[in-house]
Each structure stands twice: as C-alpha cells, then as structure tokens.
Amino acid sequence: MSRERLIEVKDLSFRYKADAPLSLDRVSLEVYAGEWLAIIGHNGSGKSTLAKCLNGLILPETGTVLVDGLNTRDEDAIWEIRRRVGMVFQNPDNQFVGTTVQDDVAFGMENHGIDRDEMVKRMASALKLVNMEGTENREPHRLSGGQKQRVAIAGIIALQPSIIILDEATSMLDPKGREDVLSVMHELNKTKGITVISITHDLDEAAGSDRIIAMEKGRIVLSGTPREVFQHPERLLELGLDLPFAIKMRQALSEQGIAVSPDAFSEEELVEELWKLKSTI
Amino acid sequence: MEIKINHLTHIYQPNTPFESLALSDVNAVIPSGAFVSIIGHTGSGKSTLVQHFNGLLKPTEGEIHVGDMIISSSTKNKDLKALRKKIGMVFQYPEHQLFEETVEKDICFGPLNFDVPLEEAKRRAREALELVHLPESILDRSPFELSGGQMRRVAIAGVLALEPEAIILDEPTAGLDPKGRRDILDLFTRLHKEKGMTTIMVTHNMDDAALLSDQVIVMDHGRCLMQDRPEIVFSEEKTLTSLGLDLPRAMRFLRKAGQKLGQQWEEPVFSTEKAAETIARSFVRKKGGDRS
Numbered sequence A: 001m002s003r004e005r006l007i008e009v010k011d012l013s014f015r016y017k018a019d020a021p022l023s024l025d026r027v028s029l030e031v032y033a034g035e036w037l038a039i040i041g042h043n044g045s046g047k048s049t050l051a052k053c054l055n056g057l058i059l060p061e062t063g064t065v066l067v068d069g070l071n072t073r074d075e076d077a078i079w080e081i082r083r084r085v086g087m088v089f090q091n092p093d094n095q096f097v098g099t100t101v102q103d104d105v106a107f108g109m110e111n112h113g114i115d116r117d118e119m120v121k122r123m124a125s126a127l128k129l130v131n132m133e134g135t136e137n138r139e140p141h142r143l144s145g146g147q148k149q150r151v152a153i154a155g156i157i158a159l160q161p162s163i164i165i166l167d168e169a170t171s172m173l174d175p176k177g178r179e180d181v182l183s184v185m186h187e188l189n190k191t192k193g194i195t196v197i198s199i200t201h202d203l204d205e206a207a208g209s210d211r212i213i214a215m216e217k218g219r220i221v222l223s224g225t226p227r228e229v230f231q232h233p234e235r236l237l238e239l240g241l242d243l244p245f246a247i248k249m250r251q252a253l254s255e256q257g258i259a260v261s262p263d264a265f266s267e268e269e270l271v272e273e274l275w276k277l278k279s280t281i
Numbered sequence B: 001m002e003i004k005i006n007h008l009t010h011i012y013q014p015n016t017p018f019e020s021l022a023l024s025d026v027n028a029v030i031p032s033g034a035f036v037s038i039i040g041h042t043g044s045g046k047s048t049l050v051q052h053f054n055g056l057l058k059p060t061e062g063e064i065h066v067g068d069m070i071i072s073s074s075t076k077n078k079d080l081k082a083l084r085k086k087i088g089m090v091f092q093y094p095e096h097q098l099f100e101e102t103v104e105k106d107i108c109f110g111p112l113n114f115d116v117p118l119e120e121a122k123r124r125a126r127e128a129l130e131l132v133h134l135p136e137s138i139l140d141r142s143p144f145e146l147s148g149g150q151m152r153r154v155a156i157a158g159v160l161a162l163e164p165e166a167i168i169l170d171e172p173t174a175g176l177d178p179k180g181r182r183d184i185l186d187l188f189t190r191l192h193k194e195k196g197m198t199t200i201m202v203t204h205n206m207d208d209a210a211l212l213s214d215q216v217i218v219m220d221h222g223r224c225l226m227q228d229r230p231e232i233v234f235s236e237e238k239t240l241t242s243l244g245l246d247l248p249r250a251m252r253f254l255r256k257a258g259q260k261l262g263q264q265w266e267e268p269v270f271s272t273e274k275a276a277e278t279i280a281r282s283f284v285r286k287k288g289g290d291r292s
Helices: A049-056 A077-084 A101-111 A118-130 A145-157 A174-189 A205-207 A233-238 A245-256 A267-280 B046-053 B076-084 B103-113 B117-129 B134-139 B150-159 B178-195 B204-210 B237-242 B250-263 B274-292
Strands: A005-014 A025-030 A035-038 A062-067 A086-090 A163-167 A195-197 A211-216 A217-223 B004-012 B020-030 B035-038 B059-066 B069-071 B087-090 B166-171 B197-203 B215-220 B221-230
Touching: A005 A035, A005 A049, A025 A049, A025 A062, A025 A195, A035 A049, A035 A205, A049 A062, A049 A163, A049 A195, A049 A245, A049 B004, A077 A086, A077 B117, A086 A145, A101 A118, A101 A145, A118 A145, A118 A174, A145 A174, A163 A174, A174 A195, A174 B150, A245 A267, A245 B250, A245 B274, A267 B250, B004 B046, B020 B046, B020 B103, B035 B046, B035 B204, B046 B166, B046 B197, B069 B076, B076 B087, B087 B150, B103 B117, B103 B134, B103 B150, B117 B134, B117 B150, B150 B178, B166 B178, B178 B197, B178 B204, B197 B204, B250 B274
Parallel strands: A035 A195, A035 A211, A086 A163, A163 A195, B020 B221, B035 B197, B035 B215, B087 B166, B166 B197
Antiparallel strands: A005 A025, A005 A062, A211 A217, B004 B020, B004 B059, B059 B069, B215 B221
C-alpha cells in the first residue's frame, strides 16, 4: 500500500552539548498522512527530542527532517513547518499564553497574520471541535487541566495544521481530563484526517494507535503495529516500559492453564477467546 | 502515628465574595502504621484534606488529632512546626522544588531547618539516598543533571531525611515513565512494610489504591463518603460510578467477561492474577462436571 509521506526523517543525529552523548543517533523515520503514531520509550530515551526536531524547534546535527518536502533547516520554511506541525506539551499551565480562552486561541493566528473575519470564523469552529464552545471569555484559572489542553489544541487547529504532536499531553491530567483530550484527538484524526504523533507512557493509549515506535538511547529499537510490538512483552519490559492491561491479563490467564490464543490482543478479543474456549469444554 | 479527623470543615477565603466550602464535616481515622489511599474526582477535596495533616491548612471548624497534638482554628502557627517534622509531605511533582547546587545540600536543607546539626544531617542524607535506591556518588552532583525519576527520588529523600513518622503522597507517580512509576511505588510499599511508616496517598489510580492500601477514603464535594477496606469500597460500584470513579481494571475485565460467559463475577478482585484465578475456577468446575 502506498501512502502519502508527510514527514521524512533521514539519519537524524542530535546532541544538546558538544561534549554530550548523542540524544538522537541516526534516526530514520517516515510519518504517513492520516495515521496515529505512538512513540514510546522511558524518560531520556530521545522521544521528546525527536518530536522537537519534527517542527524545527531544534535542528539536526547531521541528517535531515522534511515536512511535506520542506526542510527544517530552511529558515524561509520554518514558520510554514510550524503551522503544519502543531505541538501540545505536558504541562497545561506552561502553554496558556492568553488571559482568556479566545485570546489564547487567537495568539497563533495573530502571529500568522490571519485577518480578523477569518479569525473569528476559525475560532468558533476550532472551539467547537474541541468541545469548548461557549467558553470564549473564560480565564485560565477557571479551567481544568483537560480543558486547558483542549484550548491549546483549538489554538493549533485554528492554524489548519496537517499534524499534531502530543508530547505527553495527557500525563498531568486526571482520568476524565485524559479521556476528553484523547477522544477529541481521535475525532480530529478520523473526521479531519489530522495526523497524530503521540509521545506517551500510557501503553493502553499506545495500544489504540495505528503504529508504534519504541525508542532507547536515541535510537528506534522497535516499530510496527501495536499487535506486532506487543508480541514482545519481555522486550518492552527490558526497555523500562509496561504492557497494556489486556496483554497482562492474557499472560495471567495462560499461567492459570487457560490456553488463550497469543493473537488475542484487546480485552474484547480476550473475552471472545474465553467464550470460544468455554463453549468447547 | 494515628491521625484522627473530627468534624473538619474548611472554607477558603471566608467572608469574601470568593468564599468556597472545600471540606464539610469530614470524619475519618488514619490508623497508626496503615497505608491509606484517598480517592475522589478532581476538586473533591482530597488535597485540601491532606494539607491539614501537616498544618499547611488549619481547620475552619473541627479538629485534627495527630498523635498527641490537636490542631484547630485556634492553633498558633508556630506550634505547627513540630507537626511538620512528624509528617512528611511529598507534593505533586516534588522535583520542581529542588533548588540547591548539590544533591547533598538539597537533602540536608530540611533537617538543617529543623536545627539538626550538619554532621547528623549529612548522615541522614546518606541514609535517605539508600532508602530511595540512589548511589552515594550522586551527593556531589547537581540535582538538575539527573533524570526525571532520579530527581523525584532525590526530592523524596529530602522528605525522608526529616525522619517523619507519617508521610503524605499527593499523586506520587504522576508524569513518570512506567519503570519510574514502579520504582516509586515499590519504595513506598517497602517503607510502609519495613519501617511501619504511616502512609497516606492521594491518587487517581484505582488499581494502586486497591492493591496497595489497607484502607480507602472516598471524597466527594468536600465530604468523606466512605472509609473502609478496599474490598468493601470497591464493592460499591454504583456509588463509585455516580462519583465518576472507576473500578480497578481487573474488576472491570471480570464484569465484561462475566457478561459474555453468563457469570456473576462481582467479587472484589484487584490483580490480573486473581482475576485469572476466578475465571480458571469456572472452567475447572465445568470440566469436573463433564467427567462425573
């Protein structure tokens, strides 16, 4: 299947200081239009550094990053790259720049010189997409963490990007806030075709992606569909990661002598397997 | 050290237009040496409640008994210092509070503030590092050169160096990677088991609350709705759901599987191992029936 390549990373290396070890070590990667890509790996494995390279917040030491054919080293292209690749960070309080929701959403559009009538239109539709309509005049301290993250997403959507990167964007939220942010993102991914790159420690979230990349010491060490990646539970634990609940449950069941197929990968599939086994007894 | 909460009410900014009732007639007991988790929706009063335990907040009405100390609205602020020494508080993202040039200075900061002599403070810093499983070699390093998980452990070591009798944890694993999470939870489980440390943990994670605690306190709208063993609290599915709280994952899976397999699996089961045992039992019984 040939798919449209949105991002092409080739032999990318990067280090923060001249005498520091490489934070990214010859990483090559392609991101396809419309996919949901999860990047996993323990703290310090290079995930966030990679993400920052994708919209030119940092530039490669060697290698190249192309976004829709635009090179992040090209100073004339950098604003266009950042418009196309939006980024939501971990801490909701560190990225709210406006004094009200509408100021915050307008901030990016103002920087890109979008005219007022267009801004008003985009503001309304962006807030609607993240389920925050009617909050235009709210102040940040009146919002929960999850609501702040959704306002941040609205600010990005208003710039009509092709990709949104979530850099552990739900890790500081409570379960409800996390669910709200993820369901908004899944909706944008499905209905608007926005490509999502999600850096996450939540393996259950990663299990719902189209493709997973695992990083270790600045390199990509595993990649594939969730089903492929979770075929190697020992490897994930070695990498300091965890397993999704359904995989742990499957392991516990086989330890009890219940022969569930190793292909069962989600809770639904496990239940289905149990039902089949039960009816054969 | 036992902590007893009697008719505790807390009003933020009383007698102003911003007045808000954060806690309303809360009664609860944290038994000495227990591991107690506090669960509840965001804004339910969990953090406000625990901030009373070490005197960061004083009751508007009611009292807190901590060991032989009583804290009420009339307690003088200077009398709270003794309390802060007995009860250690690990805030959310405690690593944000690191500030010293070296790990050693940072850990010693608390004890020195409580007039512990320098040599003794340094001895405690070494001991605390050992408790959090960090090598002595990092004492001279800047805390800001460490990884996120290590920074958090240094911050926790700073609290342990006060040699508290009880420790309060406000979402201690938020934002950590899975290995960092396991390390931190293992650390507090160990301190609780080996040192008999009274441990109070505010958490959004129902699995942690169910698996680690002796007792669970459920907060809602500033009230304490339930305090009991996890087996009892997590049997109250309707109440929890109405508060926007989940059951532990293993229980949710059992219900889902039970529905399909025609089984009523409603017992409180918290680990994947126990859930698998429950399912295995139903398989065996059926087999046995066939053979007889």
